[in-house]
Amino acid sequence: MKEYCWATLGCGEIARQLAENMKKRGKALYGVGNRTYENAVKFAQTYGVEKVYHNVHDIFHDDKVDIIYISTPHNTHITYLIEALKSGKHVLCEKSVTLNSAELAEAADLAGKNNLVLAEAMTIYHMPLYKKLQEVVKSGQLGPLRFVQMNFGSYKDYDMENRFFNRNLAGGALLDIGVYALSFARWFMTEAPDQILSQVKLAPSGVDEQAGILLMNSQQEMATISLSLHAKQPKRGTVAFDKGYIEIYEYPRADKAVITYTEDNRQEVIEAGNTDDALLYEILDMEKAVSGEADEMHLEYTTDVMNMMTRIRSDWNMKYPEEG
Numbered sequence: 001m002k003e004y005c006w007a008t009l010g011c012g013e014i015a016r017q018l019a020e021n022m023k024k025r026g027k028a029l030y031g032v033g034n035r036t037y038e039n040a041v042k043f044a045q046t047y048g049v050e051k052v053y054h055n056v057h058d059i060f061h062d063d064k065v066d067i068i069y070i071s072t073p074h075n076t077h078i079t080y081l082i083e084a085l086k087s088g089k090h091v092l093c094e095k096s097v098t099l100n101s102a103e104l105a106e107a108a109d110l111a112g113k114n115n116l117v118l119a120e121a122m123t124i125y126h127m128p129l130y131k132k133l134q135e136v137v138k139s140g141q142l143g144p145l146r147f148v149q150m151n152f153g154s155y156k157d158y159d160m161e162n163r164f165f166n167r168n169l170a171g172g173a174l175l176d177i178g179v180y181a182l183s184f185a186r187w188f189m190t191e192a193p194d195q196i197l198s199q200v201k202l203a204p205s206g207v208d209e210q211a212g213i214l215l216m217n218s219q220q221e222m223a224t225i226s227l228s229l230h231a232k233q234p235k236r237g238t239v240a241f242d243k244g245y246i247e248i249y250e251y252p253r254a255d256k257a258v259i260t261y262t263e264d265n266r267q268e269v270i271e272a273g274n275t276d277d278a279l280l281y282e283i284l285d286m287e288k289a290v291s292g293e294a295d296e297m298h299l300e301y302t303t304d305v306m307n308m309m310t311r312i313r314s315d316w317n318m319k320y321p322e323e324g
């Protein structure tokens with residue numbers, strides 16, 4: 001496979017993880033562009049990045065760059081996505097890929113027209129454990145899917161200015177952590193839900209602080225999801241079938257699950273991959289997609305999840321400033 005040249009737009013916490021994981025495959029990230037140039041310089045020094053762009057937009061016009069990784073706040077993604085895709089760059093964009101379905105449709109259309117890969121950096125789709133579990137489910141040994149249960153609770157400082165609670169930075173539980181829980185549910189459900197009920201508690205800033213979501217599709221597969229930005233919850237997902245259930249620990253970057261077969265109470269421990277390598281799996285799948293070897297980026301799931309989030313926020317009448 002060709003050696004692809006990556007550059008990151010944004011150099012915060014998650015970009016640091018990407019840079020570390022790039023090194024694991026013996027190749028440094030090539031370029032970095034960032035709103036604050038000095039932070040990009042520090043980042044480049046730490047991770048041995050060759051090119052630092054003085055102007056963020058120069059990243060799009062560097063002929064050497066094949067793939068751009070976008071790791072800035074959610075509400076900045078669409079502008080950068082459009083510019084990258086118009087410039088002929090493949091894009092791996094952090095979650096949530098856009099604010100809503102209309103933005104995602106615009107980006108996906110551009111990617112399709114320009115024959116480029118557009119993908120959301122959703123670790124669940126790339127961890128070996130989830131791939132293995134999907135094989136078990138598809139084998140039919142557990143019978144039909146009935147219920148998915150997923151909690152995501154994270155205790156964030158009650159500061160309405162930080163990116164978790166700030167409306168102007170597209171904060172809120174749904175886009176920040178709900179996207180993982182919905183992606184988890186979608187991974188196991190055989191089709192997208194068409195019925196959605198939810199309840200929300202808003203933070204003083206007007207973003208969703210806590211929510212309960214109930215999903216059902218035409219196969220009558222159901223999922224319940226509880227989200228909070230201000231109460232820690234165990235990182236555990238349960239997927240229940242006619243003949244047993246799967247418990248997944250330390251979701252979303254999980255590397256261990258236990259299957260209980262309820263007919264004889266037999267338990268099977270499944271271990272695959274490594275939590276610490278989560279971003280490495282994303283990088284490798286992205287390169288396979290760009291090379292045409294295999295497309296495991298699952299933009300179709302990203303689209304279903306974005307449609308759910310758009311509908312849920314519409315039910316809450318919750319808009320970001322960019323949405324008028």
Ligand SMILES: NC(=O)c1ccc[n+]([C@@H]2O[C@H](COP(=O)([O-])OP(=O)(O)OC[C@H]3O[C@@H](n4cnc5c(N)ncnc54)[C@H](OP(=O)(O)O)[C@@H]3O)[C@@H](O)[C@H]2O)c1
Nearest residue numbers: 010011012013014015035036039071072073074076094095
């Ligand atoms: N942290 C995680 O564990 C994690 C995990 C998965 C996904 N993500 C996603 O990754 C993205 C970034 O998260 P993070 O935790 O890395 O954030 P972070 O540490 O706060 O870094 C944010 C980056 O975005 C830049 N930035 C901030 N506001 C901007 C703006 N208005 N325009 C352009 N650039 C701006 C910052 O530049 P400056 O240097 O100028 O401040 C910085 O490089 C989010 O979409 C998040 O949901 C994060």
